[in-house]
Amino acid sequence: MKAIIISILVLAACAAQGQSVxxxxxxxxxxxxxxxxxxxxxxxxxxxxxFFLPDWLNGIVIEKDYSGQTLQYLLKDLFLGSDxxxxxxxxxxxxxxxxxxxxxxxxxxxxxxxxxxxKIEQAxxxxxxxxxxxxxxxxxxxxxxxxxxxxxxxxxxxxxLSNGVTTDVQGNFQIQVPAGEHIVTISYVNYEExxxxxxxxxxxxxxxDLEEIPTVLEEVVVQDRANREAVTSNIGRVELxxxxxxxxxxxxxEVDLIKQIQVLPGVTTAGEAASGFNVRGGSADQNLIxxxxxxxxxxxxxxxxFSAFNSEAVRDVTFYRGGIPAEFGGRISSVLDxxxxxxxxxxxxxxxxIGAITSNFHIGGPIVKNKTTLAASVRTTYSDWLINSIRTNxxxxxxxxxxxxxxSLKLSHKFSDRTKITFSGYISRDKFKLQGDSTYSWNNLxxxxxLDHIFNSKLNGxxxxxxxSYGYEVVDASxxxxxxxxYKITYPSMKAGIQYQLGxxxxxxxxxxxxxxxxxxxxxxxxxxxxxKFIQVEDQQSLExxxxxxxxxNINEKINLEAGVRFSMFSSIGPGSVNMYKPxxxxxxxxxxxxxxxxSGETIKSYSGVEPRxxxxxxxxxxxxxxxxxxxxxxxxxxxxxxTAITPIDIWQPSGYYFKPxxxxxxxxxxxxxxxxxxxxxxxxxYQKKIDNILDFKDGARLILNQQIETDLLxxxxxxxxVETQITKSLGRLTGSVSYTYSRSLRTIQxxxxxxxxxxGKEYASNFDQPHVxxxxxxxxxxxxxxxxxxxxxxxxxxxxxxxxxxxxxxxSVSNFSDRNEYRIPDYHRLDFALVLExxxxxxxxxxxxxxxxxxxxYGRKNPFTIFFKEAANGTLxxxxxxxxxxxxxxxxYSVKF
Numbered sequence: 001m002k003a004i005i006i007s008i009l010v011l012a013a014c015a016a017q018g019q020s021v022x023x024x025x026x027x028x029x030x031x032x033x034x035x036x037x038x039x040x041x042x043x044x045x046x047x048x049x050x051f052f053l054p055d056w057l058n059g060i061v062i063e064k065d066y067s068g069q070t071l072q073y074l075l076k077d078l079f080l081g082s083d084x085x086x087x088x089x090x091x092x093x094x095x096x097x098x099x100x101x102x103x104x105x106x107x108x109x110x111x112x113x114x115x116x117x118x119k120i121e122q123a124x125x126x127x128x129x130x131x132x133x134x135x136x137x138x139x140x141x142x143x144x145x146x147x148x149x150x151x152x153x154x155x156x157x158x159x160x161l162s163n164g165v166t167t168d169v170q171g172n173f174q175i176q177v178p179a180g181e182h183i184v185t186i187s188y189v190n191y192e193e194x195x196x197x198x199x200x201x202x203x204x205x206x207x208x209d210l211e212e213i214p215t216v217l218e219e220v221v222v223q224d225r226a227n228r229e230a231v232t233s234n235i236g237r238v239e240l241x242x243x244x245x246x247x248x249x250x251x252x253x254e255v256d257l258i259k260q261i262q263v264l265p266g267v268t269t270a271g272e273a274a275s276g277f278n279v280r281g282g283s284a285d286q287n288l289i290x291x292x293x294x295x296x297x298x299x300x301x302x303x304x305x306f307s308a309f310n311s312e313a314v315r316d317v318t319f320y321r322g323g324i325p326a327e328f329g330g331r332i333s334s335v336l337d338x339x340x341x342x343x344x345x346x347x348x349x350x351x352x353x354i355g356a357i358t359s360n361f362h363i364g365g366p367i368v369k370n371k372t373t374l375a376a377s378v379r380t381t382y383s384d385w386l387i388n389s390i391r392t393n394x395x396x397x398x399x400x401x402x403x404x405x406x407x408s409l410k411l412s413h414k415f416s417d418r419t420k421i422t423f424s425g426y427i428s429r430d431k432f433k434l435q436g437d438s439t440y441s442w443n444n445l446x447x448x449x450x451l452d453h454i455f456n457s458k459l460n461g462x463x464x465x466x467x468x469s470y471g472y473e474v475v476d477a478s479x480x481x482x483x484x485x486x487y488k489i490t491y492p493s494m495k496a497g498i499q500y501q502l503g504x505x506x507x508x509x510x511x512x513x514x515x516x517x518x519x520x521x522x523x524x525x526x527x528x529x530x531x532x533k534f535i536q537v538e539d540q541q542s543l544e545x546x547x548x549x550x551x552x553x554n555i556n557e558k559i560n561l562e563a564g565v566r567f568s569m570f571s572s573i574g575p576g577s578v579n580m581y582k583p584x585x586x587x588x589x590x591x592x593x594x595x596x597x598x599x600s601g602e603t604i605k606s607y608s609g610v611e612p613r614x615x616x617x618x619x620x621x622x623x624x625x626x627x628x629x630x631x632x633x634x635x636x637x638x639x640x641x642x643x644t645a646i647t648p649i650d651i652w653q654p655s656g657y658y659f660k661p662x663x664x665x666x667x668x669x670x671x672x673x674x675x676x677x678x679x680x681x682x683x684x685x686x687y688q689k690k691i692d693n694i695l696d697f698k699d700g701a702r703l704i705l706n707q708q709i710e711t712d713l714l715x716x717x718x719x720x721x722x723v724e725t726q727i728t729k730s731l732g733r734l735t736g737s738v739s740y741t742y743s744r745s746l747r748t749i750q751x752x753x754x755x756x757x758x759x760x761g762k763e764y765a766s767n768f769d770q771p772h773v774x775x776x777x778x779x780x781x782x783x784x785x786x787x788x789x790x791x792x793x794x795x796x797x798x799x800x801x802x803x804x805x806x807x808x809x810x811x812x813s814v815s816n817f818s819d820r821n822e823y824r825i826p827d828y829h830r831l832d833f834a835l836v837l838e839x840x841x842x843x844x845x846x847x848x849x850x851x852x853x854x855x856x857x858x859y860g861r862k863n864p865f866t867i868f869f870k871e872a873a874n875g876t877l878x879x880x881x882x883x884x885x886x887x888x889x890x891x892x893x894y895s896v897k898f
Contacts (some may be wrong), residue, residue, distance in 0.1 A: 020509030021048045022072035028065050035060040040526055042071075052096035056084060120195045125204030138501075140174040140285040140457060141206035143167050143186055147179055148370065148639045150343030151210065152316040153239045154188040163557060169200050169316075169339060170452065172460075174501055186210065194681060221496040234615045235627035235668055235685070236322025238264060243787075253505070257317060258299055258307040261336065263793060265724035265739045266321055266687075270768055276300065278768040280666070281720025281745030282688055283332030285639030285652075289336045292424040293411075294446045297470040297489060297652070301381075301404040301430055301870060308428050308444065312351060312362040313377035313408045315341040322668040322687060323615035323629035326548040326564030327497065327510060329523045332635045332664035332691065340424060342412050353895035357381055372413045375663075380405040404430040410558075415807040418454040423447075439651070442472035461498035468493070471519075472649060475526065482526035485704070487651060488519045506552040508564075513545040516637070520651055521705045535705050538577060542654040544636055552615070558619045570636040572656040574598030579708055586755050587658065587711050605657045608635045624673040627685075635662040638695045640703050640713065649704065658710040660693040670724075680730065684725040691718030696758060699817075714756060716749030718766070736778030759819045765799040767821065772796045787836040797825040797864070831858040852893040862886035 021042070030038045036057040039050045049611045066074050075086055087095045125137075143154040149173030157164030158175070158184050177200070184196040184206070191210040198206070240260065261277055262269045268278045276299055290295050291309070299308050319336040320328070328335045341364065348365030359382075364375035381404050406428035414420050426446040433439040448466030455461065471488035497510025520537040550564030580594040581587050598604050599697045609632075616628040619881030638659060641650040670685030693715045697703065701712035722743025728733050745768060750761030758764065774794040779787055799821030834854040865883070 003727065020088060021046060021094065022070060022075075022088060024071045026066040026069050027072065028067035030062050030074070030603060031065050033062050035062060038062060039640075046092075048092045050094050050096065050145045053098075055098060056098050092253070115471055119650075120197060120199050123206060124199040127149075127664050128201055129201075135179040136176050137179050137200055138173070138176055138203045138457065139206055140175060140204070141190065141208065142171045142173050143173065143208045145188075145191065145210055145212070145280060148373075149315070149342060151188045151191070152339065153318075153348050154186060154191075154264065155208070156208075156533060157185045157187070161186055168499075174457075174784070176504065200363050234323045234560075234617060235617075235629040235670060236320055236324070238319045238321075240317040240319065256307040257309050257311060257338075261319060263777065264319070264321075265685075265726050265741050265775070266722070266793060267517055267744065268770050268773055276560070278745075279334040280687055280722065281718070281743055281766065281769070282664075282689070282691075283639065283766070283768065285330050285637070285660075286333035286664075287336060288328060288331035288334070289338070291338050291426055291446055292448055293450065293495075294424075294426075294448050294466045294468050294493070295462050295491070296329070296426075296444055296446065296468070298442060298444060298801070301406070301428070302402055302432065306358070306404070308406060309338060310362070310377050310379045310406055310408065311361055312353070312360055312379075313340050313375070315339045322685075322861040323562070323627075324613060324633065325562070325612070325615075326550040326566045326613045327508060329512075329546050329548070329566050329568050329633060330544065330637070332633045332637060332662055332666075333689075338666060340408055340426075341375050341377075342410055342422075343367075343375040345370045345373055348415030349895035349898065354623045356891045359400060361841040370414075370587065370681065373411070375410045376408065378407040379404070387557060388582060401431070401433045401863060403432075404428070414765070420452045421724060422452070423449045438473055438474050438476045440472070442667070443470070445469045458501045459498065461496065463496045464494070466493045467491075474649060479527055480530045480531060482530040483532040484524045484526050485649075486519070486522050486524075487649070490517045491515060505592065505737060508552075509549040511545075511547050513543070516540075516542040516544065516654060517660065518542070518652065518654065520653075522703055529551075537705055537707055540576060540654055540656070541573050542570065542636070542656075560617040562613075562615040564613040568611060568634050568636075569606070569608040570634075570655055570661060571606040572604040572654060574604055575600045575601070576604055578604060578657045586751075586753055588755070589711060590707060592708070604657070607634070607636065607655060607661050609661075609663065613730075623676055625671050627668075629668045631664070631666045633664050633666075635664070638662065640695070640697075640709065651703065653709065653713075659695070659713070660715060661686065661824065662694055663692040677731070679729060681728045681730060682726065686723050688721040689718075691720070693755050694718040694747060694749075696747065698755070698758075711805075714749045714751065714758065716747060716758070718745070718747050718804060719763075720745045733781045734778065736776070737777045739773075739778075741773040742771060743773070744771060764819065765821045769798060769799055770796045785838040787838075789834045789836065791832045792830070794829040795827065797827045799824055825864045828863045830861055831864060832856050833858055848898075849894065850898045852895075854891050854893075856889040856891070858888055860886065860888045 020406070023091040024042070034040075034057065037125070039057075040050055041054075043050060044799040060078055062074070062078070064077075066077075076152050078347060079085060085097050089095060104572060141156075143156065145151050150167070150169070152167060152169050152171060154167045155164060156167065156173045156175065158177055159771065161177060163175070163177070164185075165173050165175045180199075180201065181202050182198045183200050185193060186196065187193040188207045188210055191212055194208060194210060196206065196208070207463070229880055239565070240257075260279060268282045271275070277283060277287065278624055279287060295534070296308070298307060301308055316339050318335075318337045320337070324335055328337075341362075343364035344368065345366055345388045346369065348363065349365035350361070350365075352361045353359060360379035361379065362375070362377035363743070364373065366373050366680060406426070408427075409423075409425040411423045412420065413422075418661075424447070427444065429441065429443040431439065431441040446466070446468045450462055450464040452462045455459065467490075469488065469490045471486065473487075474483075474485040476483050491514055492513040493512070495512035497508060497511060500507045500509075502874045518540040520540060521535075522537070523532065523535040525534065527846055546568040548564060548566040548800050549560065552560070552562045556561050576598050577590055578596045578598070580596055582591040582593055585591045611632045612630070613629070613632070614630040617625055618627075619625045636655045638653045638655070639650055640653045653659060666687060666689040668685055668687035670679075670683055672683040674681045695713055695715055698712050698714060703709065703712060706712060720743065722741060724743075726737055726739035728737040745766040747758075747766050748761065748763045749758040751757045751839055754760065770873060772795070774792075776792040777790065779789045780883040801817055801820050802821055802823050803817050832855065834852060837853075
């Protein structure tokens with residue numbers, strides 16, 4: 001045998017060089033031939049040599065049409081699951097080898113794992129058989145952390161096949177592979193990687209438990225899933241690591257999930273005091289934010305300074321800005337899917353954190369070991385000292401108050417290994433008062449229960465029921481002008497879905513229904529002496545529902561297709577009334593002719609539409625891919641506001657008689673690449689989003705307590721487009737990313753008359769149009785436990801409408817304003833630093849403490865939030881720039897886990 005190998009190598013060294021015969025394109029003429037005869041034909045027609053023993057190829061017939069494929073593809077396909085393989089010695093010399101146990105490759109992979117000091121486990125299903133060629137088996141299982149916590153998005157990679165999958169929201173996975181021996185690598189961010197020497201000859205259940213990294217050597221860095229799956233994930237999808245978020249610089253030391261979303265490519269915000277975020281030119285209300293499956297209408301505390309989500313209560317976060325699966329609907333820009341943490345199955349664990357203005361506490365563990373678990377968290381603030389210490393020329397803040405709290409609870413019970421029920425609850429409340437001003441308060445309340453059941457190895461499903469509410473209240477306690485303004489939305493919901501594995505197809509289907517009850521506003525006097533009159537805007541009721549089906553299909557090792565369709569329906573229902581206006585004339589009060597009444601349950605107006613979804617990925621090589629995505633989504637709820645940022649007193653307007661649903665079509669295409677050593681990832685992605693029936697307000701609109709709100713709102717078209725690019729370094733002592741986004745967000749509202757148009761029907765920039773955005777973030781590992789992190793962000797200044805001149809009529813000042821959003825405020829830029837000192841990484845310890853020292857706005861940039869004008873004594877208008885944070889803000893936070 002040794003002589004044969006030496007002879008082959010000598011022949012290979014003498015062969016002519018050129019393009020590899022493995023790249024030879026097939027034309028279909030090979031169909032029906034034996035592999036041996038086809039290879040012999042190639043030797044006659046091309047300058048190529050194949051070395052093999054004829055007995056090895058007995059019975060191998062080319063049964064399929066391989067037109068357009070390469071010879072390499074044909075050999076891989078025919079040898080799949082067999083004991084045959086090939087070696088390329090040069091472009092014209094191919095050696096077929098017979099390795100019944102694939103021992104050469106198998107041993108090499110195991111030796112590599114041992115050198116890297118990875119944990120290696122053994123697993124076997126069934127017994128070795130002869131004639132395994134092309135036999136496929138299903139390998140299924142679950143990946144969990146210590147205590148039984150499901151690890152969502154963990155990678156299960158068959159190294160010898162260069163193929164793998166990631167776990168779902170329950171930590172489960174399934175993949176079809178050839179029967180035989182495999183090396184399986186299981187990894188998850190900040191957990192020890194594990195290698196399984198798998199011998200699988202029949203279907204099997206492979207359950208893996210991973211442990212958190214106890215000691216991180218300086219040369220070893222675990223990658224964030226968002227970067228590790230840049231090439232293999234679907235377009236527009238990002239999975240965020242909560243551990244890395246906690247190490248990032250933050251405002252006043254408060255870990256903020258929403259702030260980290262705002263620095264992703266294609267995502268912006270209106271400023272420090274802006275609630276929510278803007279995705280690819282969309283408004284903040286166009287983002288669907290789900291907490292354990294329930295939508296949340298206000299995602300911030302204190303007018304946008306802090307996230308409404310306690311980071312210690314969050315298990316995993318998935319963000320979609322493109323390629324949105326068919327199961328999600330109702331918002332046209334993005335989906336932020338948040339799942340809360342469950343309690344540990346084996347023992348009680350907890351933790352607490354204390355910072356300059358907030359503190360939090362969380363605990364979780366088994367009520368019944370390995371069966372019933374509980375997790376709870378609470379966070380509150382004591383920030384009055386901070387606002388009372390602020391000195392300003394505009395108002396005395398010494399007796400002002402800012403308070404908030406949020407709390408969550410999750411209770412899980414396993415009836416069996418197949419059936420599980422989970423209850424999730426969340427509540428938050430804010431209260432804000434300036435001295436001598438009104439008191440603002442707003443709250444969220446969510447509750448849901450979900451039953452998950454595995455019917456068999458291929459089919460599982462769930463049923464989910466929930467209730468949510470959001471409301472605000474503004475109170476002025478003065479005797480003369482005292483009032484109470486309240487607003488509320490309630491939204492119970494039901495949904496059910498299944499997931500079915502059919503060969504290479506992963507099929508999902510489901511049904512969803514959500515009822516909305518709107519109290520658009522009630523104004524009451526707070527005392528008998530108040531001059532305020534009672535006003536109540538008529539309640540509104542709506543029903544939104546949807547059916548969906550989707551299919552994730554791995555066509556082959558290079559092509560993945562995720563396609564789906566959603567059919568959504570929306571009805572505005574009575575009791576209610578509709579104002580009627582003179583036909584052909586603008587919707588204005590002088591043209592009001594009648595009010596039509598609708599009975600309880602009667603349909604006032606209904607809409608429906610088909611929403612196709614498509615996400616396509618083509619792997620050019622193991623390190624590069626091209627992705628394409630298309631979404632069509634209807635949005636039936638509109639945020640009604642005449643401010644740039646969401647405020648607690650904005651209102652949501654359902655589609656109805658005068659307001660059509662927004663409809664968006666988004667296309668995106670991108671190129672994604674990772675370096676061969678997995679150190680660098682990069683991508684460039686182009687997108688365009690067309691929106692119909694986008695809502696904007698008329699000049700001088702009055703939106704609060706407006707019983708004829710259709711007279712102050714207009715609908716038109718939106719156009720957003722751009723390019724996003726990012727380079728990420730994932731390995732080494734210094735890691736980080738640099739991203740640049742060029743984007744435009746434009747609107748056109750043109751009606752039949754000037755009063756029904758904005759800017760005379762000309763295209764104008766939206767309030768959140770920021771063409772140039774640069775984000776730089778880094779983490780430097782000073783040692784195994786000390787990290788220096790930082791962020792720098794730059795954004796083009798937002799558009800504003802400004803007064804160009806002023807004059808007086810009958811002693812009344814009148815301003816002449818520019819076109820809508822014709823000018824811009826100065827550009828925004830900010831630098832943040834943080835030093836993270838983590839505690840001991842030993843497994844056995846009573847508690848684990850972490851200190852975080854951060855500086856927000858290091859060089860004290862006075863970034864303008866807006867521009868406003870005051871009239872001087874001579875009647876001229878003097879511009880002023882309002883900066884929310886105009887100084888560097890240091891903070892210290894200490895957190896402990898036990």
